[in-house]
Amino acid sequence: MLDIKFIMENSEIVKAACKNKNEQDNVDKIIDLNRMRKIYTAERDELRRQLNEISAEIGEIAKKGGDISSIKVKAKEISEQVKSVEEELSIVEKELDRLVLTVPNIPDSSVPVGFSEDDNKTIRIIGEPQKFDFVPKNHIQLNEKLHLFELERAAKITGSFFPLFTGKGAKLVRSLVNFMLDIHTADGKYYEIFPPFLVNRDSMLGTAQLPKLEEDMYRVEQEDYFLIPTGEVPMTNLYRGEKLSEDDLPIYYCGYSACFRREAGSYGKDTKGLMRLHQFDKVELVKIVHPDNSYDELEGLLHDAEKILDLLGIHYRVRVLCTGDLTFASAKTYDIEIWAPGTEKWLEVSSVSNLTDFQARRMNTRFRSSKDNKLHYVHTLNGSGVAIPRLIISLLETYQNSDGAIEIPEILQDYFGAEKIE
RNA sequence: GGAGGGCUAGUCUAAUUGGUAAGGCAGCGGACUUGAAAUCCGCCGGGUGAUAAGCCCUUCGGGGUUCGAAUCCCCGGCCCUCCGCCA
Known part of the structure; x- marks a missing residue:
């Protein structure tokens, strides 16, 4: 607002x-x-x-x-x-x-003007695409032998596009969650949160999923609660309606959550395997900061998200979104996209955004400034660090061997408890 | 699900049973002091003014009664205690 x-x-x-x-x-x-x-x-x-x-x-x-x-x-x-x-x-x-409530946030002056994702600008590419001396398989083909996830049975339990990870696949999800949380909380940089997955309507209004995106959300009618589409919602709303002290800032949170999206209107797009799901796991980063340095904080947040991919040796690129691709509440957003060599696509695993005071004004989250002893709105930022199913796609496709086995990156081996999936 | 108690500004706590929100603490600024503590003075919910005056709003939210509501009535939310049920 x-x-x-x-x-x-x-x-x-x-x-x-x-x-x-x-x-x-x-x-x-x-x-x-x-x-x-x-x-x-x-x-x-x-x-x-x-x-x-x-x-x-x-x-x-x-x-x-x-x-x-x-x-x-x-x-x-x-x-x-x-x-x-x-x-x-x-x-x-x-x-x-x-x-x-229908007026969007103003894009930052550094954001390129454009109308679709074609106008987004790549600002850096890290690493090289993995080279193979065989034809690499995509994650669905790899899964035929590895049995890491079962989409048909999941559809029986719930419906299509709900994932069911099994065996080593389930353990891979768990080890990635632990790995990412450990990296982000190292040195006490981010404070760990395990939030509720259901939130009330005020929280959804606070972070601006509502009123615009109600159709994309799962709603529990009896209580008028919503399943969170991202950890951003509970984590940013922690201080809704509160007045903070200037000394409290900046606040850095990270947390695991499942995320639920109806994806209304996106049927037929990226429908293969784990590409687009109604439920997925994610580690989220949220910052509540002083308005004077929120753009520096944005760069820092971006690097913290990238660090996960650096450590896993994943080839990725960072793009700055053009005005037309920016979400309603965002003033500036970077997307991180990772390369999936079997699928031969860039997959978005993180959107890192500065919402400036847009959410803070809706949430009424302020701090008292020592300069003028008055209340000012905080700035809020968030980004994934990172989304798990698409990361799994890239990991499987990047680290596959000709026999269809997967090498686990060294840094993940302790978490996963093995060097290979075969 | 049932019974009871509660919610007042950052925080704690009042308000003559309906008369227009009083204080304490913390915080900020200043005086005194070599410095600090103590003490004293000022500021200390929001909006509109000009950081003025004035005015308006603000007692969990929404309605109602009334000339007038923190106070009385109705609906809802949250917290606490006990009982029941439950992983």
Whole structure:
């Protein structure tokens, strides 16, 4: 959510952001409604002032035992006027609140303008594609022999695109979770969180999955709870509605969570194997920081996510997303994509974003600045470190041998308890 | 699921049974001091003003009664205790 004052004073910038992000532009409506809101508010305040005055008078007279019947008639009249103005005001405010939630965050000036993922820019490529002296298999072909996951049986239990890892596959997932958490929490850099996987509606509004993406979320109707689409939601909402001390910042969290996405509208895209799932595991990184250095924190977060891939020896590239591919709440996002040599595709395993004060304003998370002793919104950032099923695709395809066995990267061997899967 | 208790500003804690939110602590600024502690003065929920005055809002959220609600009524949320059920 943007500051309504900012929208009023920078309407052209906000309109440009709507256009560049392919979001609907409600700016003019918002400006009109806000003007009406100010008029009604002024009217309400004046009436209320009169009412407060006359009520105090009634109190005085009553205390002295005087007659208050005639003055009460007048007070009643004003009271009713207040009510009628408030009714008008609340209609305006409701609509205004609804529309303000539809305005996207403003992209940072360093973000390239563009309309689709084709306009994203690769800023670095790390490592080389694995070379094979045989034709590499994709992870589905490899799995025929290895039995690391069973998608048909999973579909029987739940439905298609829910994974079921078995045997060494299940252990691989577990060892990756432990490995990544250990790396991120080393030296106490990130504080480990194990969050709830169900959150309430306020949390979903706070991180801006709602109202826009309700169709993509699994919802528990009885309680109006939502299955989290990412650990970002519970972890960023930890301080919703709270006032922090400046000394509390920066806050670094990492945590494992399962993630649930309906992926409505994406059927037919990347439907093979573990490419796109309704449920997947992920280690998430979240930062709550001082607004002065959130872009430095973004670079740091990106490197922390990349570190996992460096250590595993995975070939990857980092892309900066163009305005059109940026999510609603993000001011700047880097995608990390890893190479899957059997599938011959780049797979997104992490989106690292600076949400600036956009989520903080929705969540009402502020800190008291020592400079002016006033409350300011924090900046929030998040990124995966990293998503597991796609990482498994790349690991299997990268480290396969001609006989279909998989070499486990050295750093993972202690966690996995073996040097090979065969 | 049942019974009871509770929710007031960063935190703790009041408000004459309906009269318009009082204080303590912490924090910030200043005075005193060689320095610190103690003490004293000021600031210390939000909005709009200009860091003014003034005004308005704010007692978990939403409704209602009333001239006037922290207080009374209704609906909902969360926390605590006990009972029941349960991995």
